[in-house]
Amino acid sequence: MATIRDVAKRASVAPITVSRVINNSGYISDETRAKVEAAIHELQYVPNSLSRSLRFKRTNTISLLLSDITNPFWTTTARGAEDACSEHNMNVFLCNTDEKQTKLDNYVDVMLQRQTDGFLLVPASNSRQTIERIREQSVPLVLLDRVVEDIEATVVRSDSLGGSRRLVEYLIGQGHRRIAMLAGVESVSTTNMRIEGYRQALAAHDISYDPALIRHGHYSLHDDRNIMLTRELVQEEPTAIYGANNFISFGILQALHQMGLRTPEDMSVVSFDDLPYNWHPDPFLTVIAQTPYQLGYRAADLLLSFIHGNAATTASTTSEEILPVELIERRSVRRLTPQSS
Amino acid sequence: MATIRDVAKRASVAPITVSRVINNSGYISDETRAKVEAAIHELQYVPNSLSRSLRFKRTNTISLLLSDITNPFWTTTARGAEDACSEHNMNVFLCNTDEKQTKLDNYVDVMLQRQTDGFLLVPASNSRQTIERIREQSVPLVLLDRVVEDIEATVVRSDSLGGSRRLVEYLIGQGHRRIAMLAGVESVSTTNMRIEGYRQALAAHDISYDPALIRHGHYSLHDDRNIMLTRELVQEEPTAIYGANNFISFGILQALHQMGLRTPEDMSVVSFDDLPYNWHPDPFLTVIAQTPYQLGYRAADLLLSFIHGNAATTASTTSEEILPVELIERRSVRRLTPQSS
DNA sequence: CTGTTAGCGCGTTCAT
DNA sequence: ATGAACGCGCTAACAG
Numbered sequence: 001m002a003t004i005r006d007v008a009k010r011a012s013v014a015p016i017t018v019s020r021v022i023n024n025s026g027y028i029s030d031e032t033r034a035k036v037e038a039a040i041h042e043l044q045y046v047p048n049s050l051s052r053s054l055r056f057k058r059t060n061t062i063s064l065l066l067s068d069i070t071n072p073f074w075t076t077t078a079r080g081a082e083d084a085c086s087e088h089n090m091n092v093f094l095c096n097t098d099e100k101q102t103k104l105d106n107y108v109d110v111m112l113q114r115q116t117d118g119f120l121l122v123p124a125s126n127s128r129q130t131i132e133r134i135r136e137q138s139v140p141l142v143l144l145d146r147v148v149e150d151i152e153a154t155v156v157r158s159d160s161l162g163g164s165r166r167l168v169e170y171l172i173g174q175g176h177r178r179i180a181m182l183a184g185v186e187s188v189s190t191t192n193m194r195i196e197g198y199r200q201a202l203a204a205h206d207i208s209y210d211p212a213l214i215r216h217g218h219y220s221l222h223d224d225r226n227i228m229l230t231r232e233l234v235q236e237e238p239t240a241i242y243g244a245n246n247f248i249s250f251g252i253l254q255a256l257h258q259m260g261l262r263t264p265e266d267m268s269v270v271s272f273d274d275l276p277y278n279w280h281p282d283p284f285l286t287v288i289a290q291t292p293y294q295l296g297y298r299a300a301d302l303l304l305s306f307i308h309g310n311a312a313t314t315a316s317t318t319s320e321e322i323l324p325v326e327l328i329e330r331r332s333v334r335r336l337t338p339q340s341s
Numbered sequence: 342m343a344t345i346r347d348v349a350k351r352a353s354v355a356p357i358t359v360s361r362v363i364n365n366s367g368y369i370s371d372e373t374r375a376k377v378e379a380a381i382h383e384l385q386y387v388p389n390s391l392s393r394s395l396r397f398k399r400t401n402t403i404s405l406l407l408s409d410i411t412n413p414f415w416t417t418t419a420r421g422a423e424d425a426c427s428e429h430n431m432n433v434f435l436c437n438t439d440e441k442q443t444k445l446d447n448y449v450d451v452m453l454q455r456q457t458d459g460f461l462l463v464p465a466s467n468s469r470q471t472i473e474r475i476r477e478q479s480v481p482l483v484l485l486d487r488v489v490e491d492i493e494a495t496v497v498r499s500d501s502l503g504g505s506r507r508l509v510e511y512l513i514g515q516g517h518r519r520i521a522m523l524a525g526v527e528s529v530s531t532t533n534m535r536i537e538g539y540r541q542a543l544a545a546h547d548i549s550y551d552p553a554l555i556r557h558g559h560y561s562l563h564d565d566r567n568i569m570l571t572r573e574l575v576q577e578e579p580t581a582i583y584g585a586n587n588f589i590s591f592g593i594l595q596a597l598h599q600m601g602l603r604t605p606e607d608m609s610v611v612s613f614d615d616l617p618y619n620w621h622p623d624p625f626l627t628v629i630a631q632t633p634y635q636l637g638y639r640a641a642d643l644l645l646s647f648i649h650g651n652a653a654t655t656a657s658t659t660s661e662e663i664l665p666v667e668l669i670e671r672r673s674v675r676r677l678t679p680q681s682s
Numbered sequence: 683c684t685g686t687t688a689g690c691g692c693g694t695t696c697a698t
Numbered sequence: 699a700t701g702a703a704c705g706c707g708c709t710a711a712c713a714g
Contacts, residue, residue, distance in 0.1 A: 001478060003691060014701045019693055027699055044477045049454040050395050051691035054706050059391070069435075070416050078410075078437075091451055094410075094435045096419075110432055113390040136385045137342060221619050250619075258623070278562050278591075279620075282599070344707060355685045360709055368683055392707035395690050 002043040011039035022047060053115060061091050062303060063111040065104060065121035068220055069096040072276035073246060073292045074122075077144065080296025081120055088304050090117070099185070099219065101125050105133075112137055118303045120296075123148050126187045140306035142299045147189040152318045154306075156299040160190045160272070163288040163325035164197025165204075167270050170286070170327060171240050172205050175336030176268065180213045180238035182229055182248050191216070194244050194272055212236050217248045226251025227258070234259065239336060240268035246275050249285065264334035274328065284331045291323055298323070343384040352380035363388060394456060402432050403644060404452040406445060406462035409561055410437040413617035414587060414633045415463075418485065421637025422461055429645050431458070440526070440560065442466050446474075453478055459644045461637075464489050467528045481647035483640045488530040493659045495647075497640040501531045501613070504629040504666035505538025506545075508611050511627070511668060512581050513546050516677030517609065521554045521579035523570055523589050532557070535585050535613055553577050558589045567592025568599070575600065580677060581609035587616050590626065605675035615669065625672045632664055639664070 008015040013032060020026045021036040028036075039045075053059045064081055066074045082092050093111065097104040104124045111119070112133070118140040123131070128151050134141050135152075143155035171179050181198050184191035195214065202209050213236055215229040230252045233241060241256075243249030249271035253263065261267050263284075271287045298321060349356040354373060361367045362377040369377075380386075394400040405422055407415045423433050434452065438445040445465045452460070453474070459481040464472070469492050475482050484496035512520055522539050525532035536555065543550055554577055556570040571593045574582060582597075584590030590612035594604065602608050604625075612628045639662060 004693095005691080015691085016693070016702085017700060020700090023693085025693090029699060032700080046450075046453050046478060048395075048456060048691055049451075050391050050400070050456050051706085052693080054389075054391050054395060054691080054708095055693055057706075069410065069419075070413060072411060075411050075437075094437070096416075096435070109387075112387050115389060115391050137387060221617075224619075254619070276562075278565075278595070345709095346707080356707085357686085357709065358684060361684090364709085366709090370683060373684080389707055392690085393709080395692095395707080396709055398690075 001048075002045045003048070004045070007036065007039045007043055007045050010043060011035045057115075059115050059117055060089060061093060061114070061116050062118045062120060062300070062307075063093050063095065063107070063116045065095045065097055065107055065119065067097055067099045067122045067124060069094070070221060071219075071247060073273060073290070076292040077296035080293040080298075081300040082296075084297045084300035084304065088308075090304065092300075097122075097124055099124055101127060101130070105130055108133060112139065118142075118307050120144055120299055120303055122146055123188075126189070140303055142303040142306070144295065144299050145190060147320070149189075154302060154317075154319045154321075156295060156302060156321045156323070157190075158290045158295065158323045158325050160193035161197045161200075163290075163327075164194040164272060165201045166197075166325075166327055167272065167288045168198050168201035168242065169204070170329070171242070171268065171270060171333060172201060172207070174268070174333050176240045176333075177207050178210075178213070178236075178238045179240045179242060180215075180233040180236060181242045181244065182215055182217045182226065182233060182252060183244045184217065184219050184248065186216050191244065198242065210236075213238060217244070217251065219245050219247060221247040221250065223251075227255040230255035231259065234261070234267070238267075240270065240333065243269065243271045246271060246273040249273075249287075250275060250279075253285075264332050268333040270333060286330045286332045287328050289326045289328050291325075294323060342389075343386045345386070345388070348377065348380045348384055348386050351384060352376045398456075400456050400458055401430060402434060402455070402457050403459040403461060403641070403648075404434050404436065404448070404457045406436045406438055406448055406460065408438055408440045408463045408465060410435070411562060412560075412588060414614060414631070417633040418637035421634040421639075422641040423637075425638045425641035425645065429649075431645065433641075438463075438465055440465055442468060442471070446471055449474060453480065459483075459648050461485055461640055461644055463487055464529075467530070481644055483644040483647070485636065485640050486531060488661070490530075495643060495658075495660050495662075497636060497643060497662045497664070498531075499631040499636065499664045499666050501534035502538045502541075504631075504668075505535040505613060506542045507538075507666075507668055508613065508629045509539050509542035509583065510545070511670070512583070512609065512611060512674060513542060513548070515609075515674050517581045517674075518548050519551075519554070519577075519579045520581045520583060521556075521574040521577060522583045522585065523556055523558045523567065523574060523593060524585045525558065525560050525589065527557050532585065539583065551577075554579060558585070558592065560586050560588060562588040562591060564592075568596040571596035572600065575602070575608070579608075581611065581674065584610065584612045587612060587614040590614075590628075591616060591620075594626075605673050609674040611674060627671045627673045628669050630667045630669050632666075635664060 004015045004018050007018045018036050085092050095107040101124045108130050120142050122144040123146045131151050143153050145157045183195050217226040217229050226248050241252050243252045263269050271285050274287045274289045345356045345359050348359045359377050426433050436448040442465045463485040464487045484494050486498045524536050558567040558570050567589050582593050584593045604610050612626050615628045615630045
């Protein structure tokens with residue numbers, strides 16, 4: 001690998017002159033510029049961004065720590081973040097934490113050592129340590145999708161509470177009263193908020209809350225537990241099942257199919273979060289749809305403003321940006337007559 | 342951010358002593374070690390790996406450039422690569438090229454500047470420039486899945502030719518003679534090999550090759566072209582359709598469903614590459630299955646041996662490692678009697 | 683067992 | 699318009 005010095009020698013100039021050519025800084029005569037550019041080309045010189053970053057104390061890099069890279073929801077979020085960053089010439093490093101706290105901690109350590117300029121992360125659980133570690137180093141941070149208790153941080157997320165409530169109220173409006181829910185993992189804020197929305201909707205319509213109608217599933221697709229748990233829920237004889245994210249809902253549909261139950265004739269199904277585009281020949285699920293691209297874009301945008309120091313609020317205060325969600329009514333809910341419920 | 346000097350001052354030692362404590366190198370008295378460790382803790386010191394890499398000329402980083410992060414095939418490959426790397430304390434940086442040459446080129450540049458220790462990449466097209474650029478900088482490289490013409494490089498890939506041939510011969514064995522194929526994008530080696538396998542199988546059974554039965558689809562899921570192309574192929578009245586990768590086959594199934602055609606009663610379907618686990622309530626597609634985890638693991642393993650300089654072959658010679666594939670017979674192919682074909 | 687010197691590759695500061 | 703010296707944070711080589 002050629003260094004800036006090699007190029008300088010070859011062009012018979014000082015290293016700093018080469019530097020100026022590369023960065024278009026200062027005045028350079030056309031003649032020397034040509035000489036230098038020729039030398040760069042001949043030596044196939046590639047600037048070493050390590051030393052550059054060492055000088056600038058800036059890596060132009062943000063770290064995006066995602067919980068499940070397999071879920072199109074998150075890859076879409078990533079795309080949003082990448083687009084926001086590339087507008088500012090920042091590079092995004094993508095890491096998959098697999099919903100595991102240890103993996104998350106490890107990546108945070110690695111990226112901290114690599115002097116990342118900022119973190120965009122979805123918390124793996126409710127533990128505050130990871131986030132406090134980032135705080136200690138005063139590296140800007142924006143949380144994605146999930147809130148962590150007792151921590152000051154900026155978070156960009158969807159309206160889980162309101163969306164969930166709206167979805168369940170829709171079911172109630174269609175005559176359902178015995179509504180099962182396959183929720184997400186415990187100790188994650190979105191899970192709790194969606195459950196809370198479910199409870200609020202029931203309460204608002206004087207339907208008593210039956211704990212037997214709720215199970216905690218897993219947000220991952222590759223987990224047969226969602227199928228088993230659906231079978232359990234069906235035993236409770238609900239008229240509708242509510243899946244707390246796209247993969248959970250997918251598991252529900254699979255389970256019902258295996259049991260020979262049709263949707264919506266034998267069982268109504270709704271989902272928080274749409275199934276990925278193209279997963280079904282024709283979409284029929286009634287869902288609350290989030291906007292993952294905007295989630296990523298907005299969060300990255302906020303992070304960048306922290307990094308560049310031109311933000312109204314700073315990274316160290318608590319603030320939430322809540323993205324609206326949309327109810328998409330399709331054909332997975334059966335309308336019940338009063339007596340049939 | 343505290344530096345090694347801050348820690349040294351606090352512990353009343355020289356910076357190098359701190360360095361020795363961190364890296365467990367050289368002899369340190371228990372007493373000073375304790376002092377230093379205390380200082381590290383109090384100052385919440387995080388070593389700067391930028392400067393470390395600058396000294397070592399090693400970043401302990403490999404770059405994994407994938408064509409489609411949305412495809413579980415590739416995320417599984419990534420997991421294999423990550424597992425191989427973490428055994429050697431190497432970090433993997435994941436980049437999504439989206440099958441676009443410009444994105445690939447850009448990432449290569451960025452990672453080259455960041456002094457990555459090696460590349461693991463799936464070529465976006467048949468262009469040699471990207472790879473030659475890496476070669477010029479003599480950075481170790483292993484190609485994933487696809488061969489590039491006229492280039493010396495190590496590649497780890499599945500047996501596309503043999504697998505494709507076996508799959509089509511299976512169809513022929515079931516009495517099919519008019520077999521359509523929805524292939525992948527042109528100018529990618531796997532596409533050509535799978536087409537070649539298809540042709541070889543036909544030739545071996547004296548079935549003439551009809552160009553009208555082949556279309557070039559797209560490897561991505563989010564592309565409705567696969568559905569349209571399937572409709573076109575159906576017009577040609579084949580008895581079976583062969584999808585050249587998992588997402589293409591998925592598109593075929595969707596198209597058939599939309600057209601009201603049942604599988605396998607009205608149309609047989611086979612696929613190169615299995616659908617992702619759990620995508621279908623119960624898997625019924627007859628497929629050639631690859632082993633993406635092994636693909637990633639093996640390629641990373643090879644790359645690491647190049648990096649550590651203990652490889653039998655070096656990174657600069659051409660060599661191929663071809664992983665075997667497996668025919669999984671399920672229920673998507675209808676057995677034709679001679680007269681019905 | 684611990685410290686001093688020097689340099690990895692680059693760019694800011696100050697000179698010329 | 700161009701260059702010399704210095705330092706970013708870290709560690710190998712060589713003292714002591």
